[in-house]
Amino acid sequence: EIVMTQSPATLSVSPGERATLSCRASQSVSSNLAWYQQKPGQAPRLLIYGASTRATGIPARFSGSGSGTEFTLTISSLQSEDFAVYYCQQYNNWPGLTFGGGTKVEIK
Amino acid sequence: EVQLVQSGAEVKKPGESLKISCKGSGYSFTSYWIGWVRQMPGKGLEWMGIIYPGDSDTRYSPSFQGQVTISADKSISTAYLQWSSLKASDTAMYYCARLTTVGIIDYWGQGTLVTVSS
Numbered sequence: 001e002i003v004m005t006q007s008p009a010t011l012s013v014s015p016g017e018r019a020t021l022s023c024r025a026s027q028s029v030s031s032n033l034a035w036y037q038q039k040p041g042q043a044p045r046l047l048i049y050g051a052s053t054r055a056t057g058i059p060a061r062f063s064g065s066g067s068g069t070e071f072t073l074t075i076s077s078l079q080s081e082d083f084a085v086y087y088c089q090q091y092n093n094w095p096g097l098t099f100g101g102g103t104k105v106e107i108k
Numbered sequence: 109e110v111q112l113v114q115s116g117a118e119v120k121k122p123g124e125s126l127k128i129s130c131k132g133s134g135y136s137f138t139s140y141w142i143g144w145v146r147q148m149p150g151k152g153l154e155w156m157g158i159i160y161p162g163d164s165d166t167r168y169s170p171s172f173q174g175q176v177t178i179s180a181d182k183s184i185s186t187a188y189l190q191w192s193s194l195k196a197s198d199t200a201m202y203y204c205a206r207l208t209t210v211g212i213i214d215y216w217g218q219g220t221l222v223t224v225s226s
Contacts, residue, residue, distance in 0.1 A: 001170065034212050036153075043203055043216035044153065055214070087153055091211030095167045097143075099153040 002026055002093050004100035006086075012108040019075040021103045023088035028068045032092035035064055035073045038102075039084045047086075048073065075105070083107055110134040112142075112204050112217035119223045120194050127190035128220045130204030137185035138162035141207040144178060144189045147219075148200045158207065159187055194224045 003026040013019045023033065031051040036044040046055040048064035051071060061076040075082055088100040115129040130142065143158040157168040161180040168178070180187040187204060204217040 032210070036213070038153075043219055044213075045216065046212065046214055049212045085152075089153075089213070094211035095141075095158055096169070097155045097158075097211055099155060102152045 001096065002029060002090050002098050004088055004090055004098050006088055006100035006103050008103060009101070010104045010106060012106050013078050014108045015080060016077050017108075019078055019082075019105055021073040021075075021086055021105070023066075023071040023073070023100050025069045025071075025090055029090040029092035031067045032090060032094075033064075033066070033071050034089045034091065035062075036087045036089065037082075037084050038087065039081075044087065078105070110206065110215045112206060112215055114202075114204055114217040114220045117221040117223070119225070121226055122194060122196055122224055124194050124224075125190070125192050126194055126222065127188050128202060128222065130187045130189075130217050132185045132187070132206065135206075138182050141209075141211075142180065142187040143205045143207050143213065144176075144187075145203045145205060146172075146200045147203065153203075156189070156202075161185075161187065194222075196224050196226075198222060199224045 005024045007022045033051045035048040038044040052064045063074045065072050085102045085104045087102045111133045113131045141158045144156040146154040155169045156172045157178045159166045159178045161182045177190045201219045203219045205213040206215040
């Protein structure tokens with residue numbers, strides 16, 4: 001099983017600042033990596049797939065990068081609605097899928 | 109509009125059985141995989157398994173193999189997740205989700221909260 005490790009577990013950021021979240025795979029997943037956002041009491045929603053392609057309706061302040069084993073989600077200027085938990089997920093091993101443990105982005 | 113609508117919250121006792129549902133609409137139900145994801149209280153997302161309603165091909169995460177059963181009834185566009193004997197540790201939110209052919213989750217259900225307590 002491919003293990004996905006996210007860091008940090010919690011990220012404290014002020015509104016308007018940049019947030020950088022990391023996701024590492026235990027083996028190469030090529031660019032088969034997605035990012036999801038989950039707000040309290042809500043289901044997750046797809047932000048990024050293919051490591052860097054924004055899903056429909058996702059603002060341009062969200063960007064993804066990386067390939068192989070190292071990936072980054074960047075939120076260029078945090079808005080109040082962006083404070084949430086973010087998960088990465090690999091699908092290179094489809095139909096075996098795995099999520100990272102999540103990064104909580106909280107208000108500093 | 110694509111929608112996945114899950115059945116309501118359940119409160120059960122240890123040892124009881126349970127079957128929760130996920131009804132898809134707004135797309136061809138038999139052309140996409142449906143997956144189930146567990147989220148225990150205050151924890152992250154865990155992949156449980158998937159089913160292709162077109163032919164009922166089912167795959168389980170090793171962690172959940174033998175613990176749950178995933179099924180689907182394509183005549184009513186509904187997927188199911190069931191337990192034969194619940195444990196307190198099954199207490200969690202369970203999400204169904206639609207997957208693309210390569211494993212990207214593009215739509216999620218609203219979640220079903222399952223509480224198992226004596």
